[in-house]
Amino acid sequence: MQSKISISNLNFYYGKEQALHDITLEIPEREVVAFIGPSGCGKSTFLRTLNRMNDTIPIAKADGTVLIDGNDIYAPNTDVVALRRKVGMVFQKSNPFPKSIFENVAYGIRINRMHENKADLARQVEKALRDAALWEEVKDRLNTSAFGLSGGQQQRLCIARALAVQPEVILMDEPASALDPIATQKIEELIVELKKQYTIVIVTHNMQQAARVSDRTAFFMLGKLVEYNTTQKMFTSPDERLTEDYLTGRFG
Amino acid sequence: MEHRIIDQQLDVLRDKLLLLGGTTEKALHRAMQSLTERDSDLARQVLEEDKIINQMELEIDRLSVEILALQQPAAHDLRFVIAVAKITPILERIADHATNIADAAIKINDEPQLKSYIDLPAMATTAAEMLRTALDAFTAEDAMVSREIIKQDELIDASYKRVFNELIEIMIDNPSTTASAAQLLFVAKHLERIGDYVKDICELNVYLREAAFIKHSKK
Numbered sequence: 001m002q003s004k005i006s007i008s009n010l011n012f013y014y015g016k017e018q019a020l021h022d023i024t025l026e027i028p029e030r031e032v033v034a035f036i037g038p039s040g041c042g043k044s045t046f047l048r049t050l051n052r053m054n055d056t057i058p059i060a061k062a063d064g065t066v067l068i069d070g071n072d073i074y075a076p077n078t079d080v081v082a083l084r085r086k087v088g089m090v091f092q093k094s095n096p097f098p099k100s101i102f103e104n105v106a107y108g109i110r111i112n113r114m115h116e117n118k119a120d121l122a123r124q125v126e127k128a129l130r131d132a133a134l135w136e137e138v139k140d141r142l143n144t145s146a147f148g149l150s151g152g153q154q155q156r157l158c159i160a161r162a163l164a165v166q167p168e169v170i171l172m173d174e175p176a177s178a179l180d181p182i183a184t185q186k187i188e189e190l191i192v193e194l195k196k197q198y199t200i201v202i203v204t205h206n207m208q209q210a211a212r213v214s215d216r217t218a219f220f221m222l223g224k225l226v227e228y229n230t231t232q233k234m235f236t237s238p239d240e241r242l243t244e245d246y247l248t249g250r251f252g
Numbered sequence: 253m254e255h256r257i258i259d260q261q262l263d264v265l266r267d268k269l270l271l272l273g274g275t276t277e278k279a280l281h282r283a284m285q286s287l288t289e290r291d292s293d294l295a296r297q298v299l300e301e302d303k304i305i306n307q308m309e310l311e312i313d314r315l316s317v318e319i320l321a322l323q324q325p326a327a328h329d330l331r332f333v334i335a336v337a338k339i340t341p342i343l344e345r346i347a348d349h350a351t352n353i354a355d356a357a358i359k360i361n362d363e364p365q366l367k368s369y370i371d372l373p374a375m376a377t378t379a380a381e382m383l384r385t386a387l388d389a390f391t392a393e394d395a396m397v398s399r400e401i402i403k404q405d406e407l408i409d410a411s412y413k414r415v416f417n418e419l420i421e422i423m424i425d426n427p428s429t430t431a432s433a434a435q436l437l438f439v440a441k442h443l444e445r446i447g448d449y450v451k452d453i454c455e456l457n458v459y460l461r462e463a464a465f466i467k468h469s470k471k
Contacts (some may be wrong), residue, residue: 185256192257211322212257235321 004029004169004199005050010064012045012223014057019045021224023064027216032191032200034210034231037220038251043203046220047171050201051087052080068169079143080091085112092174094154096146101138102156104146105129108165111171124164131197133190152183159190163198170194170204176209188226207247211235219243258323262332265315266391269336269343272308273387276343277380279305279350280446287357287439288369295361298354302347309344312336328460332405335460339390342449342456346383349442349449356435356442363432366422372436375411375443378404382450386457395461398454408447415440 005027014053020042027033035043045054052073054060066073073083084107096104105125108114115121125142127134134156138149146157155175162170172191176184191200191213204210210217211231218228221242227240238244245251279298286295316337319325325333360366382401389397416437423433455467 189257208324211324231322232318236317 001028006067008065011187013061015059031215034214034217035203041220042223043220047203057242087169088167100143102142105164128160132156169199279347283350283353285401290361292358292361295354295357302351305347312340323367335456350362360432371415379446385451395458398457403450405447412444422425
């Protein structure tokens, strides 16, 4: 397995509160890795360390190393904007800009000056929308407001927006938790399709979702990594008793 | 996106089951051939190839567990995985009966032939035909055909009784034939059991299609 992200001995603190304890794991290229665990276990915090989204919190502090393609993203000379372009993010609640569908996707391409001309911009927007499995549903109303889309479509628009700037890694924080089962299924199918091109890390409360979409699963408890295994192994015969208890609902 | 994530895995599962079914049919056919043509080399091949069938069974078991654990199939998908998981060991047992027939062939092929082989090959042909049709009905999810096949088991049972009586008479008339006649009795019993197993497969076909358990009922 070719490692895309390599995390070693990562500790993370909110002020004096330690949220992550000595996390070490490898995320392989072009696989889907799911983080599961009870609320407050640190899975979202951990996800956000992978593109330094926690930098915006003044009291937050990380130590240890996070290498992406062998480069330490916490090194002082890291270009955080470039990092977040390479490591895109999709959030629990879809957050389209108050703009047209087209402009939502075009935004990142424009500010990063990734297009040659208008036609090229339109081509890139179409590609991103196609990759997010949204093109067929919106191609006739690209200039209407993104708020006119359904929740599931808005979430796929946010995925298209993330894809538009040509990332290599996509972090997803509960991307389907606010969606109905049909929209959730579409997102899950999309995730499986996207892993052909991207490395995907997904945080989910829904264990079944982790089982369905991921190649590997990491189980967190109280800021510690309890078990990291192939999803097949994890859901049929986990190595740790604690994992077994969590997966079978025998917790507490 | 026309396909759901689970579809591809269910297709693989179906293919693996049908491959197991085809290999089992072949084992039965060759086992009978090794008896009627007194070809012990062929019989030994059947014994050897049973290992492949056992491996196929394990592979389908593994995949069924994986789909149940990771994809949480529901409704028809769930019945499909359950049906496959239950049909698989039945096919493996049919293949075991085929190897037992091959084993009997090895034991009696060097002895003088007791009687001309008419009823046993006819029983085997009926059983093989039932098996082939049952697997086709599984693929087509055809409950009606499956119910028809279930009725055919009576033909095999009737043949079994006839062969049984005939062999007992041979043994009484000429006690020196007892060892060979006993082997042929085993062969008849194996074929009779295969008929029962095909019936079980058909009952699972009905379950797959109609979500109804017809085993132990009046169908």
